[in-house]
Amino acid sequence: MTSLSPGLNRQRYLVRASIVFTTALAVMGLVSCLSDRSTVTGTDASGCNLQLPAAAFGSAVVVIRNFTFSPAQVHVAVGQKVTWVNCEVRGTDSHTSTADGGKWSSPVLASGAVFTTDFATAGTFSYHCEIHPGMTGSVVVQ
Numbered sequence: 273m274t275s276l277s278p279g280l281n282r283q284r285y286l287v288r289a290s291i292v293f294t295t296a297l298a299v300m301g302l303v304s305c306l307s308d309r310s311t312v313t314g315t316d317a318s319g320c321n322l323q324l325p326a327a328a329f330g331s332a333v334v335v336i337r338n339f340t341f342s343p344a345q346v347h348v349a350v351g352q353k354v355t356w357v358n359c360e361v362r363g364t365d366s367h368t369s370t371a372d373g374g375k376w377s378s379p380v381l382a383s384g385a386v387f388t389t390d391f392a393t394a395g396t397f398s399y400h401c402e403i404h405p406g407m408t409g410s411v412v413v414q
């Protein structure tokens with residue numbers, strides 16, 4: 273199929289760069305979530321669904337875990353897609369990715385669910401989780 277995009281590589285770098293701010297347990301979960309994305313079926317030990325749909329290929333990936341969007345600010349090129357992956361432990365917390373200005377709104381994403389949307393215009397777009405308004409992030413399209 274398609275090779276992973278520079279956006280995905282950048283995402284991996286950003287997640288690794290944030291390791292010092294997280295607990296060892298959370299890091300293990302995040303790293304396995306990202307590094308095993310080619311897994312054909314289902315779940316890793318932490319319960320994250322690692323199978324991304326074809327529509328997500330070429331995306332920058334934002335992992336949702338421990339009530340946090342990671343990275344909190346994701347940078348993409350005009351026309352690129354962003355995919356949010358709910359990597360909370362299976363059967364626990366659902367989240368959404370909802371633009372503050374209404375530009376996009378995911379359905380409620382149960383743990384393991386994925387949402388992809390594309391960004392056709394440049395700008396900085398803030399978003400939040402409708403269920404947990406304290407969860408915020410932004411997409412910078414340039």
Ligand SMILES: [Cu+2]
Pocket residue numbers: 339366367368401402403404407
């Ligand atoms: Cu949430």
